[in-house]
Amino acid sequence: MEQWEKPLFETKVVNHAGVDGVAYVDHPEGLRVITSSPLNESPGTNPEELFGLAMTTCLNATIQSLLKARGLEGTQSKVESTIQLKRESNGIGFYFDVQLFASIDKMDLADAEKIIQSAEKRCPVAKLTQGASTLSIETVSYK
DSSP states (O other): OOOOOOOSOOOOEEESSTTSEEEEESSTTOOEEEEOOTTSOOSSBOHHHHHHHHHHHHHHHHHHHHHHHTTOTTOOEEEEEEEEEEEOTTSSOEEEEEEEEEEETTOOHHHHHHHHHHHHHHOHHHHHHTTOTTEEEEEOOOO
């Protein structure tokens, strides 16, 4: 049996009501968010938005770490996402179609692509989605 390393960080997140309620990080100053289905007009966030926040934040933090390791600290990078909720072709169930667009300021696309591909392999959130047929990461010019 493989011995697991002690975690660097651990959190507990709780949701009791799906997309019609509140989800929260379980500690006294923890984040609390109202959840709502994207298919209705009720206020709140949804899994699509929460995933987009997690993925863009983690991937960009990893890009920044790689830039720093290469002596390029202070170089701006950006990750944007478009996430669509789509119905399965058989009409039963849903899936997320995720497109990520990553860019690094003042860097040619070929060099930026190498760093972004490396970041995709290292980012903990991206590791959860590697091989997903409904997710793509594209290197684009910084704007």
